[in-house]
Amino acid sequence: MDWSAIFLTLRLALLVCATLLIVGxxxxxxxxxxxxxxxxxxxxIVALPLVLPPTVLGFYVLVAMGSRSPLGxxxxxxxxxxxxxxxxxxxxxxxxxxxxxAVQPMAAAFSQVDRNLINASSILGASRIRTFFRVLLxxxxxxxxxxxxxxxxxxxxxxxxxxxxxxxxxxxTRTVSIAIYDQTQALDYAGANRMALLLLAFSFVTLSITxxxxxxxxxxxxMQR
Amino acid sequence: xxxxxxxxxxxxxxxxxxxxDAAFGAPAGFTMILGPSGGGKTTLLNCIAGFAxxxxxxxxxGARVLFDxxxxxxxxxxxxxxGYVFQNLALFxxxxxxxxxxxxxxxxxxxxxxxxxxxxxxSFRIANLIARKPNEISGGERQRVALARSxxxxxxxxxxxxxxxxxxxxxxxxxxxxxxxxNASHEIPILYVTHSPEEAFxxxxxxxxxxxxxxxxxxxxxxxxxxxxHETIAQVVGFENVFDATVRSIAETQGTMxxxxxxxxxxxxxxxxxxQIGARIRIAIRAGDIMVASAHPQGLSARNSFQGRVQSIRxxxxxxxxxxxxxxxxxxxxTPGAIGALQLxxxxxxxxxxxxxxxxxxxxxxx
Amino acid sequence: MTSxxxxxxxxxxxxxxxxxxxxxxxxxxxxxxxxxxxxxxLTFAFKNVAAQFEKQTGTSVKLTYGSSGNFFAQIQNGAPFxxxxxxxxxxxxxxxxAGLIEPGTIYDYASGKLVIWVPNASKLDLSRxxxxxxxxxxxxxxxxxxxxxxxxxxxxxxxxxxxxxxKVKSKLVLxxxxxxxxxxxxxxxxxxxxxxxSLAVAPAMKDSGRYVEIPSADYPPLIQAGVILKSSxxxxxxxxxxxxxxxxxxxxLMEQYGFSIPRDVAAAHGENEMPAPH
Numbered sequence: 010m011d012w013s014a015i016f017l018t019l020r021l022a023l024l025v026c027a028t029l030l031i032v033g034x035x036x037x038x039x040x041x042x043x044x045x046x047x048x049x050x051x052x053x054i055v056a057l058p059l060v061l062p063p064t065v066l067g068f069y070v071l072v073a074m075g076s077r078s079p080l081g082x083x084x085x086x087x088x089x090x091x092x093x094x095x096x097x098x099x100x101x102x103x104x105x106x107x108x109x110x111a112v113q114p115m116a117a118a119f120s121q122v123d124r125n126l127i128n129a130s131s132i133l134g135a136s137r138i139r140t141f142f143r144v145l146l147x148x149x150x151x152x153x154x155x156x157x158x159x160x161x162x163x164x165x166x167x168x169x170x171x172x173x174x175x176x177x178x179x180x181x182t183r184t185v186s187i188a189i190y191d192q193t194q195a196l197d198y199a200g201a202n203r204m205a206l207l208l209l210a211f212s213f214v215t216l217s218i219t220x221x222x223x224x225x226x227x228x229x230x231x232m233q234r
Numbered sequence: 235x236x237x238x239x240x241x242x243x244x245x246x247x248x249x250x251x252x253x254x255d256a257a258f259g260a261p262a263g264f265t266m267i268l269g270p271s272g273g274g275k276t277t278l279l280n281c282i283a284g285f286a287x288x289x290x291x292x293x294x295x296g297a298r299v300l301f302d303x304x305x306x307x308x309x310x311x312x313x314x315x316x317g318y319v320f321q322n323l324a325l326f327x328x329x330x331x332x333x334x335x336x337x338x339x340x341x342x343x344x345x346x347x348x349x350x351x352x353x354x355x356x357s358f359r360i361a362n363l364i365a366r367k368p369n370e371i372s373g374g375e376r377q378r379v380a381l382a383r384s385x386x387x388x389x390x391x392x393x394x395x396x397x398x399x400x401x402x403x404x405x406x407x408x409x410x411x412x413x414x415x416x417n418a419s420h421e422i423p424i425l426y427v428t429h430s431p432e433e434a435f436x437x438x439x440x441x442x443x444x445x446x447x448x449x450x451x452x453x454x455x456x457x458x459x460x461x462x463x464h465e466t467i468a469q470v471v472g473f474e475n476v477f478d479a480t481v482r483s484i485a486e487t488q489g490t491m492x493x494x495x496x497x498x499x500x501x502x503x504x505x506x507x508x509x510q511i512g513a514r515i516r517i518a519i520r521a522g523d524i525m526v527a528s529a530h531p532q533g534l535s536a537r538n539s540f541q542g543r544v545q546s547i548r549x550x551x552x553x554x555x556x557x558x559x560x561x562x563x564x565x566x567x568x569t570p571g572a573i574g575a576l577q578l579x580x581x582x583x584x585x586x587x588x589x590x591x592x593x594x595x596x597x598x599x600x601x
Numbered sequence: 602m603t604s605x606x607x608x609x610x611x612x613x614x615x616x617x618x619x620x621x622x623x624x625x626x627x628x629x630x631x632x633x634x635x636x637x638x639x640x641x642x643l644t645f646a647f648k649n650v651a652a653q654f655e656k657q658t659g660t661s662v663k664l665t666y667g668s669s670g671n672f673f674a675q676i677q678n679g680a681p682f683x684x685x686x687x688x689x690x691x692x693x694x695x696x697x698x699a700g701l702i703e704p705g706t707i708y709d710y711a712s713g714k715l716v717i718w719v720p721n722a723s724k725l726d727l728s729r730x731x732x733x734x735x736x737x738x739x740x741x742x743x744x745x746x747x748x749x750x751x752x753x754x755x756x757x758x759x760x761x762x763x764x765x766x767x768k769v770k771s772k773l774v775l776x777x778x779x780x781x782x783x784x785x786x787x788x789x790x791x792x793x794x795x796x797x798x799s800l801a802v803a804p805a806m807k808d809s810g811r812y813v814e815i816p817s818a819d820y821p822p823l824i825q826a827g828v829i830l831k832s833s834x835x836x837x838x839x840x841x842x843x844x845x846x847x848x849x850x851x852x853x854l855m856e857q858y859g860f861s862i863p864r865d866v867a868a869a870h871g872e873n874e875m876p877a878p879h
Contacts, residue, residue, distance in 0.1 A: 126326060128283070128285050128311070128318075128320070128324070130326075130337070131312050132283055132284075132312070132316060132317070133337050134313075134315075135312060136312060144326060147328050148328060
């Protein structure tokens with residue numbers, strides 16, 4: 010049982026989820042409330058990771074943060090090493106990869122809140138921030154939780170992007186899914202099985218708890234209004 | 235401090251099919267916005283509240299300008315200090331009654347907040363509901379909580395979007411009493427949107443009739459509603475009979491015109507209007523204004539009496555709706571007693587009696 | 602009456618920010634360690650070697666296995682390894698040409714051999730050598746991807762040498778690296794595989810199948826070279842590891858896994874140089 014891989018993966022998933030909550034919530038809010046006629050562009054971009062093969066995504070992320078890219082060079086000057094094959098690089102790639110799993114349930118949940126409640130809050134003098142935390146969020150918490158859990162589970166299971174961007178460095182970028190792959194190649198089927206079962210059980214329990222708590226919001230896709 | 239007037243001048247296009255174009259002033263007191271659904275009433279309120287931004291115009295409350303397209307002023311919703319009771323109330327379902335009511339006054343010190351809230355709970359008689367959630371109280375109680383929530387902030391103006399539609403008459407009148415009592419001591423402009431002329435009469439000091447995005451009439455209810463100039467108002471207020479007719483002759487000194495109803499030989503004498511012989515006009519008559527006689531009436535003041543045949547009789551609650559064919563089809567409302575006394579039944583020959591002043595000339599609504 | 606004002610403030614944003622910061626901090630290794638990129642044919646051998654090294658010096662060795670060509674690409678893109686043990690000489694030489702290695706550290710640490718391997722249940726007669734691949738009962742033949750795995754390139758060379766490549770090429774299944782290739786055959790998903798000897802003699806494989814060596818003359822020698830990378834932050838420790846490889850004890854260990862010391866092999870194949878892989 011490769012415990013360093015397990016803890017690494019848990020850390021990665023938690024970090025990615027926390028980041029997605031911070032980054033994804035404003036995006037979901039904007040998608041839910043804007044009336045811009047070209048908003049479908051943004052929706053498509055957000056949804057891209059859903060349909061892109063992980064290797065395609067991994068390839069472009071690698072190019073975008075590699076030593077020859079502006080981002081890569083800036084990071085190099087800041088820290089002395091590159092972004093690919095590091096935990097941070099992996100986290101950035103995972104945030105992109107799991108973005109739609111966070112944004113879509115949240116946007117769907119926001120859209121389902123009665124607009125008059127938002128209006129009522131405004132006319133009673135509440136700022137947009139207060140309206141968000143006091144009215145919108147409590148009434149759409151199901152979607153937020155679903156977004157969190159889905160992106161957590163999704164990051165746990167990442168493989169293609171991790172392989173492309175991570176480099177399988179033990180303790181740094183060797184996640185559980187890579188470790189299972191490694192063990193299979195080393196013909197250690199028993200070890201691979203143990204880790205795979207653990208991952209399976211963990212994902213299943215997490216999903217069950219979430220869905221049982223959120224009986225209303227149990228779809229992955231935005232529901233029709 | 236002299237009460238402020240809410241002055242509104244708005245042009246706003248919602249879609250290819252609908253544009254709102256309205257200008258009126260609402261002084262302190264109740265101003266009823268009356269009209270059919272889809273006529274623009276809610277859009278009007280949304281523009282005043284700031285939920286929608288009009289394409290052009292000006293909205294001011296006394297000296298405070300809320301919106302002015304020329305000056306590029308558009309005050310954010312939260313700063314307008316208006317009260318708004320939504321058609322579906324929009325009570326926060328996850329908060330208690332107390333939290334709902336306090337929502338708009340959280341910035342006040344705790345004592346004053348509590349004092350204001352208790353005062354409001356008392357005047358609307360909902361103090362016993364403090365800890366309940368909206369889904370645990372009745373429709374009438376929810377209505378009162380919504381009103382209390384809007385009024386506790388001491389708004390400079392109040393807007394009510396069909397607030398009493400789903401309630402029974404007893405609850406309605408109680409709430410109206412509470413509102414009137416509150417208004418007596420606060421004197422702010424109150425815009426009350428409704429499609430019910432009864433409510434308009436009960437509360438309104440002024441009526442603005444809105445249809446198809448345009449104001450058809452405004453003024454005192456008696457003037458606007460009892461002698462309607464537009465067909466829509468006529469239909470809204472309850473003129474069941476509307477006929478197209480052609481002017482056949484004019485008697486200026488009598489103050490009347492004689493008109494022939496389309497598709498028949500029946501002629502009606504109506505009040506003098508601005509029309510020539512041969513002009514097309516439209517006549518509206520309330521079903522309750524038509525009298526029925528079982529024999530040819532003599533010595534009546536009414537100028538219109540003619541024969542007809544009963545087509546159908548239908549009971550609707552406490553009144554009876556009788557359709558009578560007399561060249562054109564007339565809808566007449568009678569009491570059950572009248573039906574019995576005249577022994578009316580389908581196929582019976584009767585005489586219809588209509589006063590000249592019961593015939594109202596209406597203009598067709600703008601397309 | 603509950604204080605609703607308190608609800609409106611975001612609870613303890615500082616705690617949340619602190620937690621976030623902690624998560625972002627990279628994993629810290631306090632102990633001395635070196636990161637080694639090793640060709641997949643070293644999977645079992647190097648686990649042993651590394652364990653010995655750790656015991657002897659206390660330096661922890663983090664091993665990552667894969668195909669040599671894959672590592673070559675990663676290193677070009679800044680992969681943070683200290684040492685690279687390729688399954689050939691070509692990739693380290695190319696890295697040298699690109700100025701990515703610590704000068705003078707190329708070391709031919711071993712020479713590998715190619716074998717034909719079948720699971721125990723197979724009825725194939727391995728004494729026929731490569732000609733056994735023509736057996737019509739075979740549906741899938743596993744080799745490593747010749748594009749970036751030296752053992753795969755060697756397998757193709759051997760098959761061409763015996764003029765059977767074109768006849769069997771439609772049955773080829775390519776493994777990402779030589780380990781995955783072994784896994785394909787061992788699991789029964791492929792009927793026969795051309796594998797590294799070092800994998801065939803490993804305990805996991807030895808008991809589940811049998812093999813026969815392909816004559817070394819049939820393919821260019823698999824001379825395997827290792828280098829210290831220029832980007833390494835632990836060059837002294839890396840040099841220590843290289844020295845450890847040359848010790849007699851380690852050499853004996855490597856031979857147990859079927860590797861030969863290069864000077865024996867190179868002498869026998871003076872004229873059969875393998876063209877440098879693209």
